[in-house]
Amino acid sequence: QVHLVQSGPEVKKPGSSVKVSCKASGGTFSNYGISWVRQAPGQGLEWMGGIIPVFGSANYAQKWQGRVTITADESTSSAYMELTSLRSDDTAVYYCATHGISSSANYFGFWGQGTLVTVSS
Amino acid sequence: DIQMTQSPSSLSASVGDRVNITCRASQGISNFLAWYQQKPGKVPKLLIYAASTLEPGVPSRFSGFGSGTDFTLSIGSLQPEDFAIYFCQKYGSVPLTFGGGTTVEIK
Numbered sequence: 256q257v258h259l260v261q262s263g264p265e266v267k268k269p270g271s272s273v274k275v276s277c278k279a280s281g282g283t284f285s286n287y288g289i290s291w292v293r294q295a296p297g298q299g300l301e302w303m304g305g306i307i308p309v310f311g312s313a314n315y316a317q318k319w320q321g322r323v324t325i326t327a328d329e330s331t332s333s334a335y336m337e338l339t340s341l342r343s344d345d346t347a348v349y350y351c352a353t354h355g356i357s358s359s360a361n362y363f364g365f366w367g368q369g370t371l372v373t374v375s376s
Numbered sequence: 377d378i379q380m381t382q383s384p385s386s387l388s389a390s391v392g393d394r395v396n397i398t399c400r401a402s403q404g405i406s407n408f409l410a411w412y413q414q415k416p417g418k419v420p421k422l423l424i425y426a427a428s429t430l431e432p433g434v435p436s437r438f439s440g441f442g443s444g445t446d447f448t449l450s451i452g453s454l455q456p457e458d459f460a461i462y463f464c465q466k467y468g469s470v471p472l473t474f475g476g477g478t479t480v481e482i483k
Contacts (some may be wrong), residue, residue, distance in 0.1 A: 290472065291418075298422065300412075300463055302472040317377070318469040325377075350419065354467075361467045362410035366419040 257282040259289075259367035266373045267341050274337040275370045277351030279289050285309040287353045288361065289334040291325060294369075295347040302333075303349075306334060306357050341374045348372075378403050380466050382475035388483040395451040397478045399464035404444045408468035409450045411440055414477075415460045423462075424449065454480070 261340060262276040287313035290305030293304045304315035315323060319338075334351055349370045352363035379402040389395050399409065407427040412420040422431045424440040427447055437452035451458055459482050464475040 299477045300414075300474040302474065305470075305472075312432075314470045354418075358468050359408065360425075361472060362422065362425045362465060363412070363420070364422055366421075369419060 257287070257365040259351055259353065259365055261349075261367040261370045264371040266375065269340050269342055269374055269376055272337060272339040273341060273372050275283070275349050275351075275372070277334045277336075277367050278307055279334070279353070282353075284329055284332040288356055289325075289327065290352050290354055290361075291336040291365065292336075292350045292363070293347045293354055294350065295344070295373070298347075301369075303336070305354065307335070308371045309356070320353060335340065339345075341372075343374050346372065346374050377471055378466055378473055380464055380473050380475040381463055381480050382462075384478060385476060386479040386481060388481045389454050390483045391454055391456060393454045393483075395454055395458075395480060397449045397462055397464075397480075399442075399449070399475050401445045401447075401448045401466055405466050405468060407443050408466060409440075409442065409447045410465045410467060411438075412463045412465065413458075413460045414463065416462060431471065450482075456482075 260281045288307040291303045293301045306313040306325045313325040324337045351367040354361040354364045381400045409427045411424040414420040423481045462478045466473045
């Protein structure tokens with residue numbers, strides 16, 4: 256059983272950046288990957304990208320290339336998602352979620368509680 | 377990229393009804409298909425993976441089937457706690473893609 260705890264809500268100005276953290280407990284951090292999924296108000300789920308900490312490199316959805324950076328720190332069992340050049344339509348709840356290392360198992364078994372990022376001038 | 381299309385986008389049903397939700401992939405994805413349930417203000421919950429494998433703890437009234445491009449989530453006898461939004465998700469190769477969701481409402 257993996258438990259993910261995310262950092263608290265953020266209010267940001269357009270053009271600024273936000274970095275959301277996700278700390279894992281339970282399980283073994285090197286045994287799974289972590290992805291970030293966004294949900295705008297009243298909308299569906301959107302995969303932004305993910306990382307397998309033991310491998311180190313991240314994959315991103317093309318829509319987010321160049322604007323999002325996902326990193327992980329095995330020493331603290333934490334993952335991070337930084338989104339730059341924020342716009343009002345980036346206002347959303349951002350979730351971290353675990354998935355298997357193998358591509359045949361990269362569905363999302365455990366989820367963080369979500370972090371609301373509000374972008375407003 | 378592979379697109380996932382769910383239908384219907386919403387449905388109304390009564391307690392005890394059988395409900396089917398479909399998810400179609402724009403290309404074949406074998407059985408790399410998961411289903412999630414999300415209640416208002418809550419975190420999504422994994423119900424089914426590998427198209428038909430129930431996550432431990434998920435009631436047996438939920439079932440999934442399909443392979444290739446066409447998939448179905450079936451709820452055998454709708455219970456009050458099942459009224460929620462359901463999402464399918466294609467996995468395997470990246471990008472990982474979700475369907476648009478199906479809202480199951482009380483009739």
